[in-house]
Amino acid sequence: MFVIPFMKTENRTGPKIIEPAIRPSLSDTVVAARAALATGAFDIALNLVAPWLTDDETPPIALLIAGRALTSLKRYPEALG
Numbered sequence: 001m002f003v004i005p006f007m008k009t010e011n012r013t014g015p016k017i018i019e020p021a022i023r024p025s026l027s028d029t030v031v032a033a034r035a036a037l038a039t040g041a042f043d044i045a046l047n048l049v050a051p052w053l054t055d056d057e058t059p060p061i062a063l064l065i066a067g068r069a070l071t072s073l074k075r076y077p078e079a080l081g
Contacts, residue, residue: 023051026059033065042072042079 024032029048036045046069052062073079 026052026061030061030065033069037065037068037072040072040076040079042069042076045069046073 029052033045033048036042036048046066049062049065049069052059053066
């Protein structure tokens with residue numbers, strides 16, 4: 001199990017944004033995101049892989065998890081709240 005430290009940053013035009021202080025390894029991210037998908041926490045899975053989607057060379061597994069999370073959120077919108 002791993003812990004992701006977070007830091008709060010002020011956004012002058014809106015609410016506080018919580019961003020990861022460090023980006024965990026891809027393998028740790030994949031394990032956590034797959035667990036989130038398995039438990040129905042699709043929004044959390046998407047948030048976990050989001051930092052990996054901004055890379056120049058996005059890992060295919062991050063795209064796969066993001067796609068599954070978005071598809072599941074579309075199919076089960078009640079999962080958001």
